[in-house]
Amino acid sequence: MKMVNAARMTCELAARRQRSGALRRDALAQEEMAAGASPRHTNRRSCVVMTIGGRHRSLVVALLLYSRWCAMSDLYPQPVFLLGFGGVGRALARQILAARARHAQRNRLRFVIVGVADSASSIVAPSGLSDAAIHDLLERKGRGERLADDAPPPPPDSLPAHTIVVDTTATAATVPWLMQAKARGMGVVLANKLPLAGDLSWWDAIADARARWETTCGAALPVISTLNTLLDSGDDILRIEGALSGTLGFLSSQLEAGVPFGQAVRDAKAKGYTEPDPRQDLGGLDAARKALILARMLGYRLEMRDVAVESLYPPEMDALSVDEFLREADALDAPMKRRAAELTAGGRKLRYAAEIADGKLRVGLVGAAPESKLGSIRSSDSLVVFHTRYFSDNPLAVSGRGAGQEVTASGVLGDLVGLSRAMRP
């Protein structure tokens, strides 16, 4: 009884210190110790406990179990269903596991993964998969195995009602399922652009207050949240310009430097900057989808066919195989050289940019003034510039790494925390 009281006191003290926001490292240490980590991993403060522990091992074990229980008992369990278990989906699962202590401490939150589905198979556990089971799935999927024997994802009504569904696929095939989930009151976090850049009726059904899509326009860069805050604040957005494709940013800088087009494309592919078929990047569709999402947030009722997209190859070349295209791309050297020269006259910088203004949307090559935001980013950076009533002379710009599986997953995790906080009853 005395022991339990001592444990309770220590525990309450820890809780009070935790509330003060001071002792993130203590919380981590507690979590690690409870998870069986060596005391060497703990920090100075916890060493006190360890020292006592050397003499009173049973007290320390009771204390740790009780503190673990205290910490668990007022965590909000947020069910999460992962739709897509490719690079981003798996990075997300790993990050969820790795950030458990932080989510407990900062947000009193514990993500409970209630299922995982890929294109071929799925596994569902309404009461939550254990962390060990998730590690196991990560390993199996990493070896190229299937998740389970079952086929497609289960209907959303087999999941808890307040589940958040995370779509990290790159297909529009998830749309009907997402709509069912939304209709059941579930939350949705999208890294998948297609549901938001497809038919307007999809947008209307999905893009509401119970949805987040930060990573659809530049990975974890705070583009969507910034636009939402600008809209909330009562500012007027006059123009948005952006460099939304790292691949085309690299290509533009190569062209600007005088590298022939065909060579630049083959280099980009060799470096792994392009999709397996580089025409998927060169066509500009991906950048156009991102811009369309921003335009729709501004209230413009546009479809993809309304976007003026400059493709960096002529439509005739769509019929070629990838290898044929890569060989024949040299035929575009001369016209691309002319276009680049035209746009970079007077020291301007060649960029592949999106522009949204006056309800119109264009994606293509531009010549940017070298001192402008667009002109001064590094070629591989993503950038979005908001010209608004209040940000007119010095527009608001967000820039940085706008692609990559780990960084995208971290952005999805940020969305998950935010949406969970907003949906918490």
Add this chain to the structure above:
Amino acid sequence: MKMVNAARMTCELAARRQRSGALRRDALAQEEMAAGASPRHTNRRSCVVMTIGGRHRSLVVALLLYSRWCAMSDLYPQPVFLLGFGGVGRALARQILAARARHAQRNRLRFVIVGVADSASSIVAPSGLSDAAIHDLLERKGRGERLADDAPPPPPDSLPAHTIVVDTTATAATVPWLMQAKARGMGVVLANKLPLAGDLSWWDAIADARARWETTCGAALPVISTLNTLLDSGDDILRIEGALSGTLGFLSSQLEAGVPFGQAVRDAKAKGYTEPDPRQDLGGLDAARKALILARMLGYRLEMRDVAVESLYPPEMDALSVDEFLREADALDAPMKRRAAELTAGGRKLRYAAEIADGKLRVGLVGAAPESKLGSIRSSDSLVVFHTRYFSDNPLAVSGRGAGQEVTASGVLGDLVGLSRAMRP
């Protein structure tokens, strides 16, 4: 009866279109018309209604009143108390009034101003001041009059329990009042840096989930929200660097261009870039306060005395009057020229920057590589760069106009909307 049914149908249709997020302009038009604006202000769609209205005036009036009532009835009334009614406070009040239609449409929200206090007087109306009364206060205060005869702000317990208090003052005198308000469960939005950059016990009492302070580090630039999302996402922040003072940014660029220090200071003051006493900027304290707030968000338990601040004038000059200081500033021309030359060797750019890394915080002059984020901003821009685990090679940067009353007020309004949404029962 028929008329009311027609009105209800039109109204429901409008509501459905509104929900679809499409017709912001319709909503605005409705609001304007209901407020008695001329039909010429309305857009094409509303013209249809107007045309019918020409013939059936009473139907249109009934329709508008009914739709106005529908729109009002499910708005969430958010009480707001304004602590401070200077430039930012008044701009905020004007923006709240101007954005009413937008807040109703985007967030089903109506801000109810339950009181206003400045350093000398206050006025309180727990059921809310009318928009006309607020306009009247704005005019009176604009003419230099007092708000009312009453003296200090009323105790927080005379306000509704779920009030959000907005502090746009620049004094630490509000701290006890803010603490009382927090203890009563109220929300707090701060444009005032002092409560967050003062004693750590203030920070602990104020900086929690019911507080927002986006505008304390660069006006409406999304610096605080970005940092919070990075922390939520599980990313690790390795280093933050920032140019957090437009005034010192301007001065640095002048020094870099060879303008003597004394001259540059007098120019900056003449252009209205500095405080009435330029030493308030030159001392670096304001930039240091902003950096301290960011550092505390990272979990560092630092006080102002822990910050290494480079002042651009020696402490002996604190004893001078403003005029004396401006005259004698030329004595600093030579040493400042040497320091600038040292830092800008090899084409580097002179910046007054903050750096937070490894629990240490420094604010002062640096020489930035011209191709770096810090080196490539315009002198009057504010900038914050986050170097993190996921944003390492291409750090995440937020830049743009980081000062100004209107833009700061818009940032405060963004905070108000966000916090109201988070606190809504």
